[in-house]
Amino acid sequence: MTETPDWIAVDWGTSNVRAWAMTAQGTVLDEAASDKGMGKLAPAEFEPALLDLIGGWGDGPRRVVACGMVGARQGWTEAPYARVPGHPLPTGLTMAPTTTPGLSFGIIPGLCQNDPADVMRGEETKVAGFLALNPGWDGTLLLPGTHPKWISVSAGEIVAFRTSLTGEVFAALSGHTVLRHSVATEQWDDEAFLGGVAEGLARPEALMNRLFAIRAESLLKGLQPSAAKARLSGLLIGADLAGARGWWLGARVALMGAGDLMDTWRAALQAQGVAPEEADATQATLAGLTEAWRRSQ
Amino acid sequence: MTETPDWIAVDWGTSNVRAWAMTAQGTVLDEAASDKGMGKLAPAEFEPALLDLIGGWGDGPRRVVACGMVGARQGWTEAPYARVPGHPLPTGLTMAPTTTPGLSFGIIPGLCQNDPADVMRGEETKVAGFLALNPGWDGTLLLPGTHPKWISVSAGEIVAFRTSLTGEVFAALSGHTVLRHSVATEQWDDEAFLGGVAEGLARPEALMNRLFAIRAESLLKGLQPSAAKARLSGLLIGADLAGARGWWLGARVALMGAGDLMDTWRAALQAQGVAPEEADATQATLAGLTEAWRRSQ
Numbered sequence: 338m339t340e341t342p343d344w345i346a347v348d349w350g351t352s353n354v355r356a357w358a359m360t361a362q363g364t365v366l367d368e369a370a371s372d373k374g375m376g377k378l379a380p381a382e383f384e385p386a387l388l389d390l391i392g393g394w395g396d397g398p399r400r401v402v403a404c405g406m407v408g409a410r411q412g413w414t415e416a417p418y419a420r421v422p423g424h425p426l427p428t429g430l431t432m433a434p435t436t437t438p439g440l441s442f443g444i445i446p447g448l449c450q451n452d453p454a455d456v457m458r459g460e461e462t463k464v465a466g467f468l469a470l471n472p473g474w475d476g477t478l479l480l481p482g483t484h485p486k487w488i489s490v491s492a493g494e495i496v497a498f499r500t501s502l503t504g505e506v507f508a509a510l511s512g513h514t515v516l517r518h519s520v521a522t523e524q525w526d527d528e529a530f531l532g533g534v535a536e537g538l539a540r541p542e543a544l545m546n547r548l549f550a551i552r553a554e555s556l557l558k559g560l561q562p563s564a565a566k567a568r569l570s571g572l573l574i575g576a577d578l579a580g581a582r583g584w585w586l587g588a589r590v591a592l593m594g595a596g597d598l599m600d601t602w603r604a605a606l607q608a609q610g611v612a613p614e615e616a617d618a619t620q621a622t623l624a625g626l627t628e629a630w631r632r633s634q
Numbered sequence: 635m636t637e638t639p640d641w642i643a644v645d646w647g648t649s650n651v652r653a654w655a656m657t658a659q660g661t662v663l664d665e666a667a668s669d670k671g672m673g674k675l676a677p678a679e680f681e682p683a684l685l686d687l688i689g690g691w692g693d694g695p696r697r698v699v700a701c702g703m704v705g706a707r708q709g710w711t712e713a714p715y716a717r718v719p720g721h722p723l724p725t726g727l728t729m730a731p732t733t734t735p736g737l738s739f740g741i742i743p744g745l746c747q748n749d750p751a752d753v754m755r756g757e758e759t760k761v762a763g764f765l766a767l768n769p770g771w772d773g774t775l776l777l778p779g780t781h782p783k784w785i786s787v788s789a790g791e792i793v794a795f796r797t798s799l800t801g802e803v804f805a806a807l808s809g810h811t812v813l814r815h816s817v818a819t820e821q822w823d824d825e826a827f828l829g830g831v832a833e834g835l836a837r838p839e840a841l842m843n844r845l846f847a848i849r850a851e852s853l854l855k856g857l858q859p860s861a862a863k864a865r866l867s868g869l870l871i872g873a874d875l876a877g878a879r880g881w882w883l884g885a886r887v888a889l890m891g892a893g894d895l896m897d898t899w900r901a902a903l904q905a906q907g908v909a910p911e912e913a914d915a916t917q918a919t920l921a922g923l924t925e926a927w928r929r930s931q
Binding site: 410418500509513514549558582 | 707750781798806840849850876
């Protein structure tokens, strides 16, 4: 990189951190990443970790705009939640304390919802970026992940949102219950997945029993690990779809994410007759960080 | 113990093993227990573990009748499942291979159900014992535990049964998801538990979201760990009750178990207007093992 960045975009999550050297026009000059996520750092360790990451990007003034768990209570400094309904970037940045001359580090606040109680940190930036890239878009944004988020967007604002524990429930049940004996495989059975989705959606009240039935079918009927794993995922995503019915039924839906989870959720939605639009999560994050940087000028 | 037992009763589960020195009349002369559960033993290690446990009970012929996971595929020897509907002890014992002169070890087979697929190992003995102690009892037996079992009993037979993963889901979510930060306490909030039961029962389809909401309420509203933990348990038990509605609504219900879990499930059932009868699990196990021993004479 020969050019000095005008500012630096940072997405600092629980497990990883990514940084981009940016021009004022929003062009990416360079990027860097490390596994020094928020979960591994004490407050005093954030600044050194950042400097390790962006050290090669010149030594002039460095203005950073960041989103994600870096602003959590356990992060670098707490960026108090703003409240929905409202714009995804309703307030200014929360500045973290820095000791390096010329370095400023502004954190985009997360959003909270009072009733039902809910929180997000990082997703508000993706929504802001998605809306910057798709002005006037109304509908439901679905962000798959450990904690899938359904986000209702209208007139450039977040109306309401709904987070579920679905992805983390899948990981906990796969790894830490008797089901681990039944689902130990990297393979995936599409048909078993869709069967699980249909069952979870039609009979969410049967979930506690249908989970055990995966084990019973392994023992009695030789249910294959690929089918057991995919059915477990399907049952949980089906249960999530059942609770979120009002968010997707007859609605315009856009999926925003990356990788296999996009395929999984797309298949689950398509089986219900929903043809989701799709958006790239990294693009949206960068666009949202850029939007926050512009607003801070 | 001065008297030599006529036979020995053994309840060999995944985590623990208990043994009782018995007279032909079903009187307990002595008892012993260890933590050498099935999960810790290779097939060849069962006989030495047994001899450690019952070594003090004379050296004449020793006839053992056992129930539980000792008869699983990973146990001492597999005792193939018998099928419901039918008597809880429909077949003879499966004999494990032994090398000690005079030692015989008979295992009570577990039961399976074809559709919906389900299995039990050990609970069939409790049901047999409960019916021996309560001849002619008809209704639903509920055995709380890691895998709660709803067992429909009529005319001395098991008509059908339904196992759920509820207890293990609670442990996995408490220990291995973001909820662990919210539920880390030994305290318990009865009101929060019953609120969770009501919510899980009324809206089982909302579960994936209500689980995350526990975390959100901890962050936003200072939800106390005792309330968070009890609500988590309540939501899961409520979801179980929702799926098992036909098993308890308007039915005669008996709870069979021990300890805190009995209080938990009793409270959940009472809140739905069900006044469950209660039975002691150890008593029922012993009565069931005695019944199996009599039948094997």
